Amino acid sequence: MKPVLVVGGGPAGLEAARGLADLGYATILVEKNDFLGGKPIEEHYSVFTPDQRDAQTAMQDMIDAVTNRDEIDIRLNTTVVAADGDAPNIMVTLKGKVDEEVVEVSSVILATGFKHFDPGKETQMYGYYEFDDVITLVDAEKMLKEKKFVRPSTGEAPKQVCFIQCVGSRDRQIGNQWCSKVCCGIASQEALEIRQLLPDCRVFVFYIDLRAYGFWEDDVYWKAQEKYHVNFIRGIVTEVTKRGDQVVVKGEDTTLGRPMEIPMDVVVLSVGMEPSEGTTAMSKIFNLPLEHHGYIETTGGCLNTVSTPRDGIFVAGAAAGPADLEDSVSMGGAAAMKAASFVRKAEAQPA
């Protein structure tokens, strides 16, 4: 039996590989980094939203579930550089640190994920590259993982911090018209953690609409507001300027209908998701169309989240569009099931 190829060792890819292995299918798991775990590990996530499990521990459980298994051939430091033929007979070229190797696979699951929006590309002037005290959700996450939160410019504890939502999302000028789904919840969660660490620090979240969907509403957003006294102000910040040793956020407080110009010690930009380089590259290598936002296209609309227009090639997680961990892991499982079905049917047919 030819193996199934899973590209990407993040939450979606790990779950897909585990699922295939559990079903008894040989799997090659390819990961470009020298570690598994994807963005939560790569970007030093502190705790998961909304369940607040330690990200490192939770991902380690997923990694352990694919490690040292006969069914799974894990290839770290490896990328897919070429693919030829149709499933169930695809010749794939894997490029490791030194060598290239061609393997024949029966089916492919692409779980190449997203990248965070680069705030240098914003049309607003948020000054991420100009001001030390303007950071992103990712930068904040890294500090929170170390159980600290300081002003990068001084190393001291801030007294006033704000989050600016929808940075790089919901923006026609930038070209990212989608809502990145998780940032409202993540910002609320980070704000809550800052309040836990620094009870004297005032924390504000400036938002257009607070999109804490499902259980994130009360488990994260309400909790941040009610229990940890995070202040949510409706009205997005237009620009950030520097005044003295503080950064000043300018925008409108829309429930008061007045402009605001508020000094902050730290500004956190809630950067959204974009298709990762890997996702874009895989679409070319496997000749897969992109949907109009630039993510890998799926067929069947909302009722089939993992099948691509090419038989036997599936997608899981944020490679197909903004996704939270629930989405990614669920899609990983669904893709594994569909890939297994595809291979099983293909094997049952006479050659």
Added chain:
Amino acid sequence: MTLKTMVRKEKENKISYVEKDSAIIDGIDVSGHWNKMYQPREISNFDVGPLEELRALAGAESIGNCYQCAQCIGVCPVDNVGDYGPRKIYRKLQMGISLFDSADLWQCTTCMNCLRVCPKEVNMIEIMPAAREKAILDGKEVPAELQEMFQNCAEYGNPMGESPRKRARWAKKADVEVKDLSKNPESVDVLWFVGDYYAYHGRGNDAANAMARVLTRLGVNFGTLGAEERCDGDSQRLAGEKGLFEMLAEHNIEKFNSLEFNKMVVSGPHAYNAIKNEYPKMGGSYDVDHYTQFLSSMMDKLKPLMTREFKKKVTFHDPCYLGRHNGEYEAPRTLLNAIPGIEFTEMFRNKEQGYCCGGGGGGMWLDGFMADNINERLSENRVKEAISVGAEVLAVCCPYEVSRFEDAVKSTGNEGKLQVLDIIEIIDQCIE
């Protein structure tokens, strides 16, 4: 200050102003500099100290839950005629404006319409008394008329400042016997808690007399606390005088407990709320009915007595403390629908959605203060609604309301167009 210094100060302090080229308000042209509004438009910081201070108060925690959906504003009776509402209070607190120093502190009538619709259960019914109590204890300025009422209650046991000895005087003029159990304690079936307005107010006396006659015709064995009755204290509690409430309640409970009776019947929804929901916390638990509930439970006896027709178009104002606070909407309607000859019409805002008369939560004693904050009294707004549905009679069953609405009928220039009657007065008129 000369104009020159004003301009200089403006420049120094970066004070800006708004000026509308054309503005006509209530028919008055206030275009140009007449409407010049100085304000630093820009918010230069959020000082959440006042928000933290308020939510730290026992009972006021839920103020911090507001997420600005603004559903409260849609139903707040005060915002309807002014610029006040729970979600706005929250924003002001975030802006550094303390509720304790703000006119907002005294504007809430505790009508409970906001809590009814609030998805986050921001509970102004608990927030307001807690905040007001703190303001009073901290020596903040309390509106003079409210302060006077508190003093009257503390000294005389009633908001009017009438002599306690005169409380039972109305009964002497009644044409039926009203047992004064404070003088002649005897076991009765019903202890009737008469209340301040029935006892002391001229129009309240009319209702009290009507009640005495109706109860007598129904063959109810009833008595009152006579001169020993004190104000129920509920509005005082909600206006921030918890201590005063406790003093009044303790007195009443002691008197109640010294008597033998099966049931208590109260004239007013505020007393009903106090005795039903607050007195039990202080050791006074009673089987208590608002009079509309008591009478509607004996319709088989009451109906045959009402032989005289009352051929009028009548509408009904739901008292907040009978309706929203205690869920009773049907009892008054049962009585009104049993009136022979009546043509009953609902107002647009009725039952759960009923509009507040403005008298609750201390509002009864804040008319002067409120005049500076609203463009018409809540009672005036309500009277206009009653007239708009074609009513000739506005029926009420809260002792605060007859005087409030009668004043509003006059002040809105509708004298002679709308009569305000307590339901008990209508029933009494129908009994020959």
